[in-house]
Amino acid sequence: MPTVACPECAATNRIPDARLSEGPKCGRCGAALFQGHPVDLTSASFDRHLNAETPLLVDFWAAWCGPCKVMAPQFEAAARMLEPQVRLGKLDTEAEQAIAGRYNIRGIPTMILFRAGREVARTSGAMSAADIARWARGQLG
Template identity: 50%
Template sequence: MGRDLKLTCFSCGVTNRLPAGKMEAGPKCGTCGARLADGRVHELDFRDMQSAIRHDGLPLLVDFWAPWCGPCRAMAPEFSKAAETLRGKVRFAKVDTQRNPDATVHYNIRGIPQLILFDRGREVARLSGARPAAQIAAFVRDHASLPA
C-alpha cells in the first residue's frame, strides 16, 4: 500500500500524515504523542469533528448524544465495544448535543442517540436509536470503505 493517510489528533487537533500500512503499529501524533487510532471513543466538539470529517483518511462514526438521555448512556458501552472491534479501520467519536447545539442544527439531529457515519469527507449513512456493538459494527461495514 503506497498511499498515505491523514488523521486528525483528537487531543491537540493537528492533522498527521502517516503511511496507510502502518496502522497496525499504533501511530501517534507527531506533535503531542497521543495515539491516533487507539480503538477508543473520543469526545469531540463541533469544530474538531468538522476538522476530522474534512481531513481524515479513515471513516468516522459519530454518536450524537446527551448526558440526560437514558438510551444514550445505555448504548455507551456497546459503542465502545464496536470501537475496539474496528480499531485501526474506523475512528469513533461522541458529540454532546447539549454542549454543541450547532452540531445538532447543522446535521438536523431530531432524536438521540443518532449515529452518523462519515467517509471521505461526507455523510454516508445514519442509524437511529440505541444498538448493540455487533449491529453498530455491521452498520459501519455495510456503509464504509474500510481499509484491508
C-alpha cells in the first residue's frame, strides 16, 4: 500500500494500489490526492513528497528561464499522463536555493526522478510531455 503526500496539506496518506485510480482524497483535508497537475514544492512540503512511496518527478526551474517557460505546459501535460503512478512536482530554484543546492542543480530546467527518497535518474533540458512520460517510465522500469 503506497504512501502519497497530499498536494494541499502535505499529509501522508496510505492508499491501496487498487484504489489509486479511483480519485482518492486526503484523510486530513479532503483534497484530491491527484489533481492532474504538478504540485508546487517548497521547503515546507518537499521532504514529505520526496519520502512518500509514490515516485516523485521534480522539475527544477526558475521564472527567468526561457526553456523552463517552454517546458512548463509540457510538464503539466505529463502530470496527466503519469499520475497516479508518479507524482510530479515543480521546485522554483530561486525561491528554494537550499534544496537546489542539496541536489547540485547547475542548469535548468533539470528533472530528477526520485523513488523512496533516493535519486533514480536526472536529465536536463526542455522535453515534450510524451518524452517526459517515456523517460520517467523507462527509468522506473
